[in-house]
Amino acid sequence: xxxxxxxRTESGTMILNMGPQHPSTHGVLRLLLELEGEVVVxxxxxIGFLHTGIEKTMEARNYHQAIVxxxxxxxxxxxxxxLSYVLACEKLxxxxxxxxxxxxxxxxxxxxxxxxxxHLIWLGTHALDLGATTVFMYCWREREQILSIFExxxxxxMMTSYMRIGGLAADVPEGFEERVAGFxxxxxxxxxxYEALLTRNPIFLDRTxxxxxxxxxxxLKFGLAGPCLRASGVQFDVRVQFPYCGYEEYDFDxxxxxxxxxxxxxxxxxxxxxxxxxxxxxxxxxLKGLKGEEYRIDNPKIAFPKREQIHRSMESLIxxxxxxxxxxxxxxxxxxxxxxxxxxxxxxxxxxxxxxxxHRVRFRPPGFYNLQALPQLVIGRMVADVVACIGxxxxxxxxIDR
Amino acid sequence: xxxxxxxxVVLAVIAAFVKAFVVVNALLVAFAYMTLTxxxxxxxxxxxxxxxxxxxxxxxQPIADGIKLAFKEDVTPSQANIWVHTIAPIMALVPAxxxxxxxxxxxxxxxxxxxxxxxxxxxxxxxxxxTAVASLGVYGLVLAGWASNNKYSLLGGLRASxxxxxxxxxxxAAALTVVILAGSINLYEIVEQQNRSLIPxxxxxxxxxxxxxxxxxxxxxxxxxxxFDLPEAEGxxxxxxxxxxxxxxxxxxxxxxxxxxxxVSAIAIVLFLGGWWPAVPYLGETVxxxxxxxxxxxxxxxxxxxxxxxxxxxxxLRFDRLMGLGWKVLFPVALVNLMVTAVIxxxxxxxxxxxx
Numbered sequence: 001x002x003x004x005x006x007x008r009t010e011s012g013t014m015i016l017n018m019g020p021q022h023p024s025t026h027g028v029l030r031l032l033l034e035l036e037g038e039v040v041v042x043x044x045x046x047i048g049f050l051h052t053g054i055e056k057t058m059e060a061r062n063y064h065q066a067i068v069x070x071x072x073x074x075x076x077x078x079x080x081x082x083l084s085y086v087l088a089c090e091k092l093x094x095x096x097x098x099x100x101x102x103x104x105x106x107x108x109x110x111x112x113x114x115x116x117x118x119h120l121i122w123l124g125t126h127a128l129d130l131g132a133t134t135v136f137m138y139c140w141r142e143r144e145q146i147l148s149i150f151e152x153x154x155x156x157x158m159m160t161s162y163m164r165i166g167g168l169a170a171d172v173p174e175g176f177e178e179r180v181a182g183f184x185x186x187x188x189x190x191x192x193x194y195e196a197l198l199t200r201n202p203i204f205l206d207r208t209x210x211x212x213x214x215x216x217x218x219x220l221k222f223g224l225a226g227p228c229l230r231a232s233g234v235q236f237d238v239r240v241q242f243p244y245c246g247y248e249e250y251d252f253d254x255x256x257x258x259x260x261x262x263x264x265x266x267x268x269x270x271x272x273x274x275x276x277x278x279x280x281x282x283x284x285x286x287l288k289g290l291k292g293e294e295y296r297i298d299n300p301k302i303a304f305p306k307r308e309q310i311h312r313s314m315e316s317l318i319x320x321x322x323x324x325x326x327x328x329x330x331x332x333x334x335x336x337x338x339x340x341x342x343x344x345x346x347x348x349x350x351x352x353x354x355x356x357x358x359h360r361v362r363f364r365p366p367g368f369y370n371l372q373a374l375p376q377l378v379i380g381r382m383v384a385d386v387v388a389c390i391g392x393x394x395x396x397x398x399x400i401d402r
Numbered sequence: 403x404x405x406x407x408x409x410x411v412v413l414a415v416i417a418a419f420v421k422a423f424v425v426v427n428a429l430l431v432a433f434a435y436m437t438l439t440x441x442x443x444x445x446x447x448x449x450x451x452x453x454x455x456x457x458x459x460x461x462x463q464p465i466a467d468g469i470k471l472a473f474k475e476d477v478t479p480s481q482a483n484i485w486v487h488t489i490a491p492i493m494a495l496v497p498a499x500x501x502x503x504x505x506x507x508x509x510x511x512x513x514x515x516x517x518x519x520x521x522x523x524x525x526x527x528x529x530x531x532x533t534a535v536a537s538l539g540v541y542g543l544v545l546a547g548w549a550s551n552n553k554y555s556l557l558g559g560l561r562a563s564x565x566x567x568x569x570x571x572x573x574x575a576a577a578l579t580v581v582i583l584a585g586s587i588n589l590y591e592i593v594e595q596q597n598r599s600l601i602p603x604x605x606x607x608x609x610x611x612x613x614x615x616x617x618x619x620x621x622x623x624x625x626x627x628x629x630f631d632l633p634e635a636e637g638x639x640x641x642x643x644x645x646x647x648x649x650x651x652x653x654x655x656x657x658x659x660x661x662x663x664x665x666v667s668a669i670a671i672v673l674f675l676g677g678w679w680p681a682v683p684y685l686g687e688t689v690x691x692x693x694x695x696x697x698x699x700x701x702x703x704x705x706x707x708x709x710x711x712x713x714x715x716x717x718x719l720r721f722d723r724l725m726g727l728g729w730k731v732l733f734p735v736a737l738v739n740l741m742v743t744a745v746i747x748x749x750x751x752x753x754x755x756x757x758x
Contacts, residue, residue: 016553024638038557038721131628131635131718137448203629203717383557384720387638 013041016383020049024129024387027397029371031386038382043375047368050401058361062327063089063165066358070348071159073363074399076121079114079150080341081348081399082163083107085361087244088337088350089165092330093302100294102287103167104245109180109283110153110162111245111339112276116187117146118342118394119269119276123194126266126391130207135197142190145183152179165328166303167296177284184277184284191273198266208263212377212389215260222373225366226344227272228393230256231264238340245339249286250279262392269394302328327356343367343394365399413516421522425502433660434464440710447714474649479551482646486549491647491654494542497535498661504528505668506590507698508678509597511691520695521590528589529581532669533574536624539658540566543626543633543643546655550646558642561721562633565623568728569630573620575736579603579613579743580673589669593677602676609743614674616736621666623728626659628713632721667705668698675701 014035020028028049034042054073058066070085071078090096124139147157153172154160162169198204214224219232229236237254239247255271257264296303300319309316332354338347344366353359370393377389438453438460445452453460478487508520525531540563547559580603581587584595596602604614623630634642644655671677678694685693719727 014553022640127717129638131631132716133444134448134714137450141449197715198717201717203719206723207717207720382720382722384632384635384638384718 018386024390026125026390026395028401029390029395029397031374031390033378033383033386035383038384040378040381040383040386043378043386045371045374047371047397047400050397052398052402054402055361055363058358060357062356063330063358064323064327066361067163067165068159068161071161072398073365073402074341074343074346074367074396075158076396077114077118077342078159079110079162080339080346081363082161083111083245084337084339084341084346084348084363085350086163086165086337087339088335088348089330091335091337092333092350092352093165093328094331095166095297095299095302098297098299099167100297101246102171102290102293103295103297105283105286105290106168106172106295107163107245108247108250109280109287110150112279112283113146113149113180113183115342116273116276117143119273120146122269122342122391122394123266126388126394127194127198127204129387129391130204132197132201132204135194138190138194138197142187145186149176149179149183152176164296164303166299167294171295177287180280181284184280187277188274191270195270199270205263207384207388208261208266208392210261211381211385212262212392213260214373214377216258218373218376219260222376223369224344224373225369226340226342226394227265227268228370228373229344230254231268232260233258238338238345242338250282252279252282262388265392265394329354329356338364341366343396343399344370363399363402365402367393367395367397368400371395371400418522422503425522426499429499429502429661429664430657432664433657434468436660436663436706437467437656438464439706440713443707443710444714447711468653471653472650476649476651477646479646481551483549483551486545487646488651490542490546490549491651491658492542493545494539494658495654495661497538497542498658498665501532501535501665502661502668504531504589505665505672506593506677507668508694509594509687509691510590511688518691524588524590527587529577529587529592529673532589532665533570533577536662536665537566537570539662542655542658546647547633547643550643552646554639554641555643555645558633558635558639558645561635561639562626562643565626565630565632565721565724565728568725569620569623569732572616572728572732572736573624575733575740576613576617576620577669577673579609579736579740582740582743582747583610589672593672593679596676597679602674602679604674609739609746610674612735612739613743614670616732616739617670617674620728620732621670622709622712623724625662625666625709627663627709629716629718630724631713631718632724635718663706663709664702667702667709670705671698671701 016033016035017030018033019025019030025031030046030049032044032046033040052072054069058069061069067082067085070081073081087096090099120139120143124136127135150160151157153176154162154169214228214232216233219229219234224232233256235254235256238244240254252275255268255275257268300316304323305316305319310320330352332352334349334351336347336349338345340346345364346366347364349362349364350358351360374389374393377393378386381389442452442460453463456462456466478484503522504525506519506521506524510517510519512518543562543566544559547555547562580592583603583606584592586592586595603610605611626633634644639645644652647655678690678697680697
């Protein structure tokens with residue numbers, strides 16, 4: 001690591017410290033750039049400014065309490081983090097096939113909503129980095145609608161903690177379907193608006209075409225995930241390859257591109273938003289046939305009994321007490337929950353020693369792997385392209401630093 | 403003893419002082435309310451309201467901002483060159499303010515047998531004066547970038563110097579087209595010519611329109627406004643050359659930017675849109691002398707709206723592309739256009755316009 005006080009190297013290049021306080025490093029990423037004029041000769045990402053010790057803290061919480069911590073890693077799509085941890089726990093408790101269908105469908109709908117919300121933020125900030133301020137405001141408007149849907153179901157806008165081992169925290173309230181249906185009806189014309197401002201805008205094309213190119217081989221070598229990987233021509237999507245929550249029943253395309261540049265990543269994500277709308281529509285159709293069904297597994301050793309049962313039966317009260325005081329206790333073993341978060345393959349590894357607390361939890365944050373490719377994207381490019389490239393890999397420092 | 407002083411000269415000097423005072427203050431008030439207009443208009447374009455808390459419709463917002471900036475702590479970085487750091491904003495603002503001295507905003511007329519003019523000074527090479535003073539403004543930006551002892555500021559200052567010098571060439575070449583058409587380098591005479599021939603130069607097809615387009619693009623680049631706001635490119639360089647400025651010094655850069663927008667628009671109106679056209683040919687001399695400035699100011703407002711519109715619509719160009727656009731597209735186009743104009747004027751010197 002180059003020292004900060006060093007302003008000039010022996011070869012006469014300039015060291016520029018970009019971040020952690022910088023408008024376009026998307027949080028507290030610090031980049032050390034070696035510049036020759038405005039051309040980047042070398043780039044060293046320095047992470048860790050947002051380290052919160054979430055994985056370690058989870059070891060001191062029981063399996064239920066740890067759910068709220070997962071929200072805080074990738075704070076732009078908390079539902080995905082919730083779900084990947086919960087999926088791992090469900091494997092650990094051996095109940096992954098017993099989760100009620102209604103819960104699965106609602107999980108899919110919420111995941112896709114949070115994918116749209118995350119992509120909206122990405123699109124807005126990416127455009128803002130390139131100087132297009134209006135797209136940013138438009139995206140924020142739509143994201144606000146998604147957040148108010150989250151608030152409607154869970155009472156919280158961002159850190160919903162709505163997933164539970166074996167189902168959901170609560171059933172969705174009356175009117176959820178109509179609100180979501182109204183939102184997905186209004187979204188595609190809005191996406192057309194964003195595209196009208198960007199997709200064929202010559203300045204935007206100039207700033208994104210052939211910038212930050214990553215070949216298919218390099219993308220695989222770096223272990224990239226999600227839209228970044230698909231933009232380099234690899235058709236890999238966890239929702240298709242390793243379906244969870246019944247994704248195999250939904251009909252949707254996996255957008256991909258062979259271009260591998262910033263523009264390809266833009267196109268892939270914009271098309272993904274449209275695909276998410278398709279999935280949500282199908283989910284709402286399925287939800288119609290599942291009215292009044294269970295939203296949580298009926299297993300008092302793992303999931304909380306219903307409130308009215310606690311009032312009526314002694315066993316339920318005892319189960320409730322045990323779940324609150326001790327928490328669910330799995331068999332010793334290990335499990336890996338994996339899903340496609342907005343940023344890519346989001347994994348949670350949980351190791352159980354047979355106690356009521358996880359012995360070790362580790363996340364596989366897609367942003368961490370995507371960030372590794374950044375130096376390759378920006379070396380030989382200009383400072384302005386660094387900003388475009390950081391935006392295009394869509395990092396969230398919360399999940400990278402954990 | 404003082405019989406060599408004519409009272410007319412004394413009156414003219416006093417009038418010039420009063421006008422200069424009014425113009426400078428008008429420009430600064432225009433700057434203040436431009437910031438409000440910009441925030442309001444951009445707000446509406448971006449589905450939000452813009453400032454509406456301070457005073458009715460937020461009308462006192464610029465005053466509140468001004469007071470805040472005047473009383474803010476003025477921080478100078480410890481390693482900065484304090485003299486250059488202090489002089490730089492002044493060097494940016496003063497040229498911007500004095501350009502307006504030669505811009506005629508209305509036709510001259512006689513009031514009670516006394517000549518009344520809508521400009522402060524009418525020098526015979528006024529466009530030359532404009533280019534000369536405008537290019538001084540870049541020193542402020544470069545020195546600010548250098549004196550701040552900040553790498554982002556330095557990059558911003560370098561960008562500013564390269565960008566403004568490059569685009570001044572294209573701008574001047576486009577303006578020279580008009581100078582050839584009008585046969586004069588005096589701004590008042592250029593406007594008079596357009597009013598005499600009943601159409602502004604922007605409608606002289608094709609050369610006038612091409613020159614107008616080149617001038618407009620180069621003008622946006624000259625003022626460092628989006629999509630050419632690379633010297634401050636907040637997404638890349640923090641705030642570019644004024645990263646290390648705060649308080650009143652910072653607001654001087656801000657003023658310079660907005661006053662420059664007014665200047666560039668005013669010169670574009672004088673050169674290409676006939677100044678107070680169509681007041682003179684259609685309304686008669688006396689009426690035009692009074693309502694002419696209103697026509698001028700309306701056009702100015704349209705230009706300001708255009709600037710805001712651009713900013714809220716377009717992303718920012720990249721630096722090398724910007725230089726490419728300036729040197730490889732705008733400058734050659736302006737030069738060829740200039741030569742074509744020269745040939746046309748040489749072939750039909752009587753002013754019979756073949757293209758309309």
